Amino acid sequence: MSQETTALNVEQLEVSFDEKPILQDFSLSLNQGDILCLLGPSGCGKTTALKAMAGLINVKHGKIELFEHLLKHNAYEVPPEKRDLGFIFQDYALFPHMTVAENIGFSLRHLNREAKEAHIHQALTLVSLDNLGKRYPHELSGGQQQRCAVARAMVNRPKLLLMDEPFSNIDSQVKNGLMSEMRHLLKRHNITCIFVTHSKQEAFSFADKTAVMNQGRIQQIGKSQEVFENPNSEYVARFMEAGNLIDTALVPQKLLMLPPSNANASRLLLKENGFAPCPDGTPAKVIDSLYMGHRYRHEILVGDLTLFMENQQAYEVGKDIQIQYRYEAIGVE
Numbered sequence: 001m002s003q004e005t006t007a008l009n010v011e012q013l014e015v016s017f018d019e020k021p022i023l024q025d026f027s028l029s030l031n032q033g034d035i036l037c038l039l040g041p042s043g044c045g046k047t048t049a050l051k052a053m054a055g056l057i058n059v060k061h062g063k064i065e066l067f068e069h070l071l072k073h074n075a076y077e078v079p080p081e082k083r084d085l086g087f088i089f090q091d092y093a094l095f096p097h098m099t100v101a102e103n104i105g106f107s108l109r110h111l112n113r114e115a116k117e118a119h120i121h122q123a124l125t126l127v128s129l130d131n132l133g134k135r136y137p138h139e140l141s142g143g144q145q146q147r148c149a150v151a152r153a154m155v156n157r158p159k160l161l162l163m164d165e166p167f168s169n170i171d172s173q174v175k176n177g178l179m180s181e182m183r184h185l186l187k188r189h190n191i192t193c194i195f196v197t198h199s200k201q202e203a204f205s206f207a208d209k210t211a212v213m214n215q216g217r218i219q220q221i222g223k224s225q226e227v228f229e230n231p232n233s234e235y236v237a238r239f240m241e242a243g244n245l246i247d248t249a250l251v252p253q254k255l256l257m258l259p260p261s262n263a264n265a266s267r268l269l270l271k272e273n274g275f276a277p278c279p280d281g282t283p284a285k286v287i288d289s290l291y292m293g294h295r296y297r298h299e300i301l302v303g304d305l306t307l308f309m310e311n312q313q314a315y316e317v318g319k320d321i322q323i324q325y326r327y328e329a330i331g332v333e
C-alpha cells in the first residue's frame with residue numbers, strides 16, 4: 001500500500017473578535033490530495049477558519065504546518081503571500097478592470113514576460129478558458145468567472161487550495177457539471193483542498209472528508225459517508241438530516257430487529273432507508289408519500305410516533321402496513 005503524505009496539520013487554532021471566541025480548539029490533518037468540506041450553519045466560523053489558515057486574520061494561538069513547513073506557531077507567522085496557498089473567495093473577487101488573462105497573471109509580476117505568458121496559458125488551459133483570455137469578468141458567465149478564479153488561484157501551483165462557498169453563485173443546472181469537472185481537476189493534479197459550504201449535498205458531491213462545525217469548533221470530522229452514517233451527536237445528526245431521531249423510550253421494541261448500538265443513549269437514530277415491510281412487524285399507517293425520483297419518501301405513523309421512511313414502493317395515503325427496522329439503531333446524545 002502506498003504511503004500517504006500528510007499535507008496539512010492544524011492544531012488548536014483560536015481566533016477571537018472583540019474578545020468573543022470565534023474559533024476554538026480547531027484542529028485537523030489532511031493527506032495530499034484530500035478534499036475536505038467545512039460544513040455548518042451560518043456564523044459557525046467556516047470562513048474564519050479558512051482565513052486563519054491563509055493568514056488573513058489574527059490567530060491568537062495554535063499551529064499550522066503545510067508539508068512540514070511551519071506557517072504559524074503561536075507568535076511565529078509566515079505572511080499570507082508566502083504560504084503557498086490559493087484562495088477562492090465566495091464572490092470570486094476578480095478585478096473588473098482587468099481581462100481574464102490579466103487577472104490570472106496578477107500575482108506573477110516577479111516573472112519575465114515569456115514565463116508569465118506561459119503560466120497564464122497553462123492556467124487557462126487547465127480550466128478550459130483558452131479562448132477567453134481577452135474578455136473582462138462581466139463578459140463571462142457565473143461558471144466561467146468561477147473557472148477564472150480557479151485559474152488565478154492555481155497559477156502559482158499552490159500546495160493547498162482554500163475555497164469559500166465556491167458553488168453558491170452557480171445556477172443549479174450547471175452546478176453538478178462544474179463540481180465534477182473541478183473535482184477531477186483537483187484529483188488529476190493531487191491538489192489538497194478545503195472548501196466551505198452549508199450544503200450537505202455539495203459535501204457529498206465534492207468532498208472526500210467532511211468536518212461539521214458547531215460554534216467555532218469541529219464537532220465531527222471523517223469520511224463524508226461515515227459522518228452521515230455514524231453522527232457522533234444529535235447536533236451532527238440533525239444538521240446532516242441523517243434520519244429519524246427518536247427518544248429511546250418511545251421506540252417500540254418490536255420495531256427493532258437488532259439491539260441498538262447504545263441502548264443507554266437518550267435518543268436513537270433510525271435511518272430513513274432502514275425500514276422494510278414485514279408481515280408480523282410493527283403496524284404503521286402511511287400519512288403522506290412523496291415521489292423523489294427513483295424512490296419514495298413516506299411519512300408514517302407508528303403509534304403516536306411520526307417517522308420518515310424511504311423505499312421504492314408506492315403506497316396509497318392511508319394504507320396500513322407492517323414494518324421492521326433492519327439496521328442497528330444508533331444511540332446519540
Ligand SMILES: Nc1ncnc2c1ncn2[C@@H]1O[C@H](COP(=O)(O)OP(=O)(O)OP(=O)(O)O)[C@@H](O)[C@H]1O
Pocket residue numbers: 017018022040041042043044045046047048049198
Ligand atoms: N471581522 C470580524 N469582526 C467581528 N466579528 C466577525 C468578523 N468576521 C466574522 N465575525 C463573526 O464571527 C462569526 C463567524 O463568522 P464566519 O464568517 O466565519 O461564519 P461562517 O460560518 O463562514 O458563516 P456564513 O456561512 O454565514 O458565511 C460570526 O458571528 C461573525 O459575525
